[in-house]
Every structure is written in structure tokens, then in C-alpha cells.
Amino acid sequence: MVEPTESRTPPPLVEEGFRGKVALVTGAGSGLGKAVATALANEDAIVVCADIDEGAGRATAEQLGASFTPVDVADLDSNHAAVQFAVDTHGGLDLVHLNAGIASPFGLGDDFDAEGYRKAMSVNLDGVVFGFHAARPALLARGGGSVVATASLAGLAAMPVQPVYGTNKHAVVGLVRALGPAHAHEGIHVNAICPGFADSKIIDPIRDMLGAGGVPIIPAQTVADATLRLFADTDAHGELLVIQAGNEPYYYKFRGLPGAR
Numbered sequence: 001m002v003e004p005t006e007s008r009t010p011p012p013l014v015e016e017g018f019r020g021k022v023a024l025v026t027g028a029g030s031g032l033g034k035a036v037a038t039a040l041a042n043e044d045a046i047v048v049c050a051d052i053d054e055g056a057g058r059a060t061a062e063q064l065g066a067s068f069t070p071v072d073v074a075d076l077d078s079n080h081a082a083v084q085f086a087v088d089t090h091g092g093l094d095l096v097h098l099n100a101g102i103a104s105p106f107g108l109g110d111d112f113d114a115e116g117y118r119k120a121m122s123v124n125l126d127g128v129v130f131g132f133h134a135a136r137p138a139l140l141a142r143g144g145g146s147v148v149a150t151a152s153l154a155g156l157a158a159m160p161v162q163p164v165y166g167t168n169k170h171a172v173v174g175l176v177r178a179l180g181p182a183h184a185h186e187g188i189h190v191n192a193i194c195p196g197f198a199d200s201k202i203i204d205p206i207r208d209m210l211g212a213g214g215v216p217i218i219p220a221q222t223v224a225d226a227t228l229r230l231f232a233d234t235d236a237h238g239e240l241l242v243i244q245a246g247n248e249p250y251y252y253k254f255r256g257l258p259g260a261r
């Protein structure tokens with residue numbers, strides 16, 4: 001279980017802080033991405049909804065009066081095309097939510113799925129690597145920007161029932177911790193959200209089990225509100241925002257390592 005070791009929380013939103021900012025959200029067709037796209041649109045950001053599921057992504061965009069671009073986050077060229085669409089359509093890019101992700105409901109025993117393993121790593125990890133690489137030049141052209149990856153509490157705590165999911169989310173956590181300080185001098189903020197079980201279709205296969213176990217499900221809106229506060233935190237570089245039911249979101253801190261002797 002993750003213990004709150006640090007009380008720093010992202011500051012509240014500044015009025016009109018998102019007005020006119022161009023925001024690209026991957027996985028905007030459903031769940032957390034849809035909630036974040038909606039929250040950004042409500043704050044007067046110019047939102048680009050991106051998803052591999054064109055029907056769902058377009059539906060979100062239409063609902064918000066936003067634009068849509070298809071993307072397969074597991075493909076580098078597709079990430080470049082999505083960023084180019086945002087720049088061509090709206091003149092630039094300020095905010096990027098690298099959020100698209102999939103579950104990996106198998107272990108490494110008899111149920112191992114080698115193809116599923118590659119797919120899960122490519123969507124959940126390559127999607128953040130490629131998404132950041134593709135977005136950086138556009139963010140630099142605006143003098144900087146803010147990138148939030150969707151990791152998970154499974155990136156901070158062991159998840160024995162989905163070890164591959166836990167692995168790629170731990171990798172996203174390690175990546176963001178490194179990218180945050182690496183790109184701070186460019187004015188680019190790179191951070192991650194680490195939600196617990198939240199209301200989206202990804203948890204449908206285990207929803208009954210969670211309910212039976214009394215595990216509270218976080219409303220997608222709660223995740224979106226916290227994500228906007230992270231986007232807006234001008235001091236955050238490489239932070240991991242823990243979002244857990246019944247708790248104020250807070251930045252997770254790892255224990256320090258002993259120095260070499």
C-alpha cells in the first residue's frame with residue numbers, strides 16, 4: 001500500500017489559466033481521457049481528441065466542440081501525425097495528456113500471452129515515449145509546455161494479478177521521473193498521474209470483484225480535476241500525483257538511496 005509520505009499537493013487552478021491553450025489528449029474517446037478532455041474544454045482550452053477508436057474519439061470531440069485526430073500511440077509516425085494535426089489546425093501545442101492505455105489480464109505462467117505482452121508494452125510504454133518525442137518540438141516552439149502521462153498506482157505498488165501492466169506503469173513512472181528534470185530547462189513540464197481504480201471501461205472485467213471487496217471506485221471527474229491541477233503546477237517536474245479514493249491528491253516521494261561508500 002502506498003503511504004502518504006509528503007503533503008505537497010498541486011495548487012488550486014488559476015482562473016482562466018487554460019484559456020486558449022491547445023491541448024492534445026490521447027485516449028480521449030473513453031474514461032479518463034474523455035474526462036480530462038471535457039475538463040480542459042470546460043476551462044476554455046482548445047482540445048484535440050485523439051484515439052485509435054475513431055467512433056469514440058469523434059463522439060467526444062463532437063460533444064465538446066473539439067477537433068479529432070486518429071492516433072495509434074504505439075506507432076511513432078502516428079504520434080507525429082497527431083501533433084502535426086494539432087499544430088496545423090490550431091497553430092501550436094501547449095498541453096499533452098499521454099493517457100491512452102490498455103489492460104494486460106495475464107501472468108507469465110500458463111496464461112502467458114506473448115503477443116499481448118508486446119501490445120501492452122507498446123501501447124502503455126511506447127505510447128508515452130513516442131508521444132513525448134513527437135510533441136517536444138511543438139512545445140519548444142511555444143517556449144515550453146506541460147506533459148502529463150497517465151501512469152497508475154500499479155506503477156508504484158506491486159500488482160500481482162497483472163504483472164505486465166504493473167511493469168509498463170512502473171516504466172512510465174521511471175521515465176517521467178527522468179524526463180521531468182531533463183527537460184525543465186526547456187520550459188517543458190513532464191509529470192504523471194497515478195490513479196487507483198477509477199471509473200472507466202478498463203475496470204469492467206473486475207468491477208464486480210472490486211465491488212464485492214468494498215474497493216471504492218474513483219469518479220473519472222475526480223481524476224480529471226487532479227490532472228488539471230497537475231498541468232497547471234508551474235513547479236512540478238517529474239512529479240507523480242497519487243489519486244486515491246477518499247484522499248487529497250498528493251505528490252509521491254520515493255525513499256532516498258544511501259550514497260556510495
Ligand SMILES: NC(=O)c1ccc[n+]([C@@H]2O[C@H](COP(=O)([O-])OP(=O)(O)OC[C@H]3O[C@@H](n4cnc5c(N)ncnc54)[C@H](O)[C@@H]3O)[C@@H](O)[C@H]2O)c1
Binds near residue numbers: 071
Ligand atoms: N481506470 C482505472 O482504474 C485506471 C487506473 C490507473 C490508470 N489508468 C490508466 O488510465 C488510462 C486511460 O484508461 P481508462 O481507464 O480511461 O480506460 P478506457 O479503456 O476507458 O480508455 C482507454 C482509451 O484509450 C484508447 N486506446 C487504446 N489503445 C490505443 C492506442 N494504441 N492508441 C490510441 N488510443 C488507444 C481506447 O480506444 C480508449 O478510448 C490508461 O493508461 C490506463 O492504464 C486507469
